[in-house]
Amino acid sequence: MKDYDVVVVGAGPIGSAAAFALAKQGKRCLLLEAAPDAVRRYAGEWMHPTVVALMGGLGLQLPKAGQENDAGAGFIVHPEDGSAPIPLPYPDSQRGFCCSHYDLSVSLREQAVALPNVEYIPFARAIDAQRDGRVRFHVQDSREDREVSAELIIGAEGRSSVCRRALASDTNRDVVSYMAALSLDGRVALPTEGYGHIFMGGPGLVLAYRVSRDEVRLCLDVPEAESALRRDKELLYRAFEGALPASLREPARAALSSDSTRWTATFFQPRTVRGEGRIALVGDSVGLCHPLCSAGVAVGLLDVTLLAQAVEAGDLASYRENGARETWVPELMSTSVYQLLGRPDVGDALRQTLYEAWRKDPSERDRTLNILMGAERRPAQFVGSFARIGLGAVSRSLRPRRAGGASSRDGSVRQQVGSFARWLRWPVASVLPKWAVDRIRPASTIHAPF
Numbered sequence: 313m314k315d316y317d318v319v320v321v322g323a324g325p326i327g328s329a330a331a332f333a334l335a336k337q338g339k340r341c342l343l344l345e346a347a348p349d350a351v352r353r354y355a356g357e358w359m360h361p362t363v364v365a366l367m368g369g370l371g372l373q374l375p376k377a378g379q380e381n382d383a384g385a386g387f388i389v390h391p392e393d394g395s396a397p398i399p400l401p402y403p404d405s406q407r408g409f410c411c412s413h414y415d416l417s418v419s420l421r422e423q424a425v426a427l428p429n430v431e432y433i434p435f436a437r438a439i440d441a442q443r444d445g446r447v448r449f450h451v452q453d454s455r456e457d458r459e460v461s462a463e464l465i466i467g468a469e470g471r472s473s474v475c476r477r478a479l480a481s482d483t484n485r486d487v488v489s490y491m492a493a494l495s496l497d498g499r500v501a502l503p504t505e506g507y508g509h510i511f512m513g514g515p516g517l518v519l520a521y522r523v524s525r526d527e528v529r530l531c532l533d534v535p536e537a538e539s540a541l542r543r544d545k546e547l548l549y550r551a552f553e554g555a556l557p558a559s560l561r562e563p564a565r566a567a568l569s570s571d572s573t574r575w576t577a578t579f580f581q582p583r584t585v586r587g588e589g590r591i592a593l594v595g596d597s598v599g600l601c602h603p604l605c606s607a608g609v610a611v612g613l614l615d616v617t618l619l620a621q622a623v624e625a626g627d628l629a630s631y632r633e634n635g636a637r638e639t640w641v642p643e644l645m646s647t648s649v650y651q652l653l654g655r656p657d658v659g660d661a662l663r664q665t666l667y668e669a670w671r672k673d674p675s676e677r678d679r680t681l682n683i684l685m686g687a688e689r690r691p692a693q694f695v696g697s698f699a700r701i702g703l704g705a706v707s708r709s710l711r712p713r714r715a716g717g718a719s720s721r722d723g724s725v726r727q728q729v730g731s732f733a734r735w736l737r738w739p740v741a742s743v744l745p746k747w748a749v750d751r752i753r754p755a756s757t758i759h760a761p762f
């Protein structure tokens with residue numbers, strides 16, 4: 313006889329959603345949280361319409377702060393060459409929402425803890441988890457560690473997961489960049505309200521969106537190699553100034569000098585370890601993607617949905633199988649889009665072709681958005697869309713230029729074809745057979761899927 317049906321380790325947004333979903337099935341759940349205030353950190357704030365749908369499917373209410381904030385219509389990309397901004401509204405006028413990570417996390421936690429069969433222990437840090445269902449944890453200020461047993465342990469402790477460590481030694485994790493999150497006064501106007509803005513042209517991309525009536529978030533993504541920018545605020549400002557619209561420059565400079573900047577490392581870790589024995593992982597403990605695509609919470613809630621279905625069917629193995637398959641395309645999408653938009657050094661022709669496809673073809677725009685937000689997870693859609701972009705980039709680089717002469721064109725063609733060949737690995741990866749994906753995925757990186 314186990315002490316609980318389920319022990320959930322970590323009451324971040326995804327652990328709380330998992331406790332809620334399984335308690336709704338009548339399971340007796342224990343929810344452990346090491347640092348309840350950790351949710352004050354800067355993390356997921358922009359939520360895709362898929363998050364709204366997945367929360368609805370699990371029976372969760374949207375946070376009040378998200379309902380009050382009129383953001384969530386889609387994205388607007390501002391190209392580096394100063395050409396017209398490219399609106400990427402969510403298909404069919406769907407809406408996501410946006411609120412602080414704190415408001416999101418606390419709302420989900422409160423909904424879980426309100427259920428009678430969820431026992432919540434704050435300041436309880438899991439120290440060890442075993443495949444047979446035992447969890448050892450320490451409650452702050454207590455003298456002794458405690459141990460409980462459960463039919464199922466759900467590891468939802470995020471990037472430093474004790475449960476994941478019990479299953480695999482985490483060797484494949486890359487730091488991708490460091491993000492500086494600035495808080496701007498809510499009176500600052502965004503170029504178009506309601507949208508998340510992506511400004512190109514800096515050493516990394518810039519994101520801007522409204523978090524609430526009182527706050528606009530500005531994120532500067534500093535590539536890992538640009539360490540000098542992390543040490544010197546003036547240098548940082550000057551490096552990104554040209555990418556910012558005039559209305560955001562002074563507020564950005566003022567925020568940087570106010571010492572309120574929060575730095576967060578971003579990682580890539582393939583989502584390959586999902587559980588074994590009585591342990592199942594969800595959310596960031598499965599793996600990590602760069603936040604550019606705002607996919608973290610949507611993918612985590614998809615984990616929870618698939619896990620809840622597997623538990624209900626009494627078939628935990630299907631969670632490992634389906635979860636791995638269902639999150640492969642979102643993972644490829646966020647790494648490949650990060651390569652295109654987040655890295656100025658990656659093929660210019662590829663990026664220009666992507667802009668052109670978005671400008672000309674509403675169905676291409678919808679397809680990108682659907683893959684980006686995790687609504688479209690079929691490899692065929694990803695491969696079609698992105699192979700077209702690669703081919704378009706090659707034909708673009710073959711077009712004669714007005715200036716430059718034959719030799720520089722040949723050099724550029726070679727370079728662009730090289731970029732295309734590298735780029736092609738993403739669409740190819742999405743259609744590989746399962747046995748090949750199982751092989752390459754654990755070793756994939758932010759730079760290439762194989």
Ligand SMILES: Cc1cc2nc3c(=O)[nH]c(=O)nc-3n(C[C@H](O)[C@H](O)[C@H](O)COP(=O)(O)OP(=O)(O)OC[C@H]3O[C@@H](n4cnc5c(N)ncnc54)[C@H](O)[C@@H]3O)c2cc1C
Nearest residue numbers: 322324326346355356357358438469470595596603608609
């Ligand atoms: C800079 C940045 C920006 C992002 N922006 C977006 C975005 O706009 N949209 C989006 O969807 N996603 C975004 N993400 C990703 C998103 O924040 C994560 O995917 C999401 O927070 C994952 O939730 P989680 O519950 O799995 O993990 P976490 O949020 O990390 O929560 C884990 C919880 O477990 C607790 N814990 C840790 N160890 C233990 C232990 N041993 N015992 C008990 N408790 C423990 C922690 O205190 C924490 O409360 C962003 C991430 C970053 C870094």
